Amino acid sequence: MDNVSDILDPQCIILDLNARKKEEAIRELVGLFKDAGKISKVEECVASILEREKISTTGIGHGIAIPHRLIAGVNEIMMAVGRKGKGVAFDSIDNKPAHLIFLIIGPSGRHNEYLKILSKLSRLLSDRTFFEALMKVEDVNEVLSLIIEKESQYQPSV
Numbered sequence: 001m002d003n004v005s006d007i008l009d010p011q012c013i014i015l016d017l018n019a020r021k022k023e024e025a026i027r028e029l030v031g032l033f034k035d036a037g038k039i040s041k042v043e044e045c046v047a048s049i050l051e052r053e054k055i056s057t058t059g060i061g062h063g064i065a066i067p068h069r070l071i072a073g074v075n076e077i078m079m080a081v082g083r084k085g086k087g088v089a090f091d092s093i094d095n096k097p098a099h100l101i102f103l104i105i106g107p108s109g110r111h112n113e114y115l116k117i118l119s120k121l122s123r124l125l126s127d128r129t130f131f132e133a134l135m136k137v138e139d140v141n142e143v144l145s146l147i148i149e150k151e152s153q154y155q156p157s158v
Contacts, residue, residue: 011036012080013140029080029103059092063099077106
């Protein structure tokens with residue numbers, strides 16, 4: 001598992017979040033994992049992520065939030081993506097709403113892989129053109145395609 005695209009299932013992408021606030025967004029994204037059969041304990045997962053948010057916000061600014069947590073009982077590293085045109089109040093460091101939320105969870109003990117994914121995602125999202133493209137897509141599969149395309153630009157040539 002070397003790429004962000006490896007942990008993203010199109011079933012775990014929502015292009016029009018209902019949420020207006022951080023907890024609602026996290027709950028909605030964790031619900032995608034449950035609906036896709038990836039987790040069973042929604043409340044425990046939500047509580048753990050919110051506990052992490054108390055330490056420091058994962059609203060990194062520029063319309064992006066990356067809530068994340070390693071959680072006992074989770075079987076694999078996975079990501080859900082939510083988009084909200086009007087944005088979600090996420091206590092972001094720039095005090096602006098988050099329009100793209102990338103929720104990453106994984107099993108306890110997989111720190112290295114988890115940190116590698118967080119780092120790669122952050123690098124991808126540092127490109128504003130990429131952010132704008134993600135804001136315009138109309139189909140969940142396009143989100144995955146854009147991520148795969150962007151990742152290929154960072155692959156070392158053989």
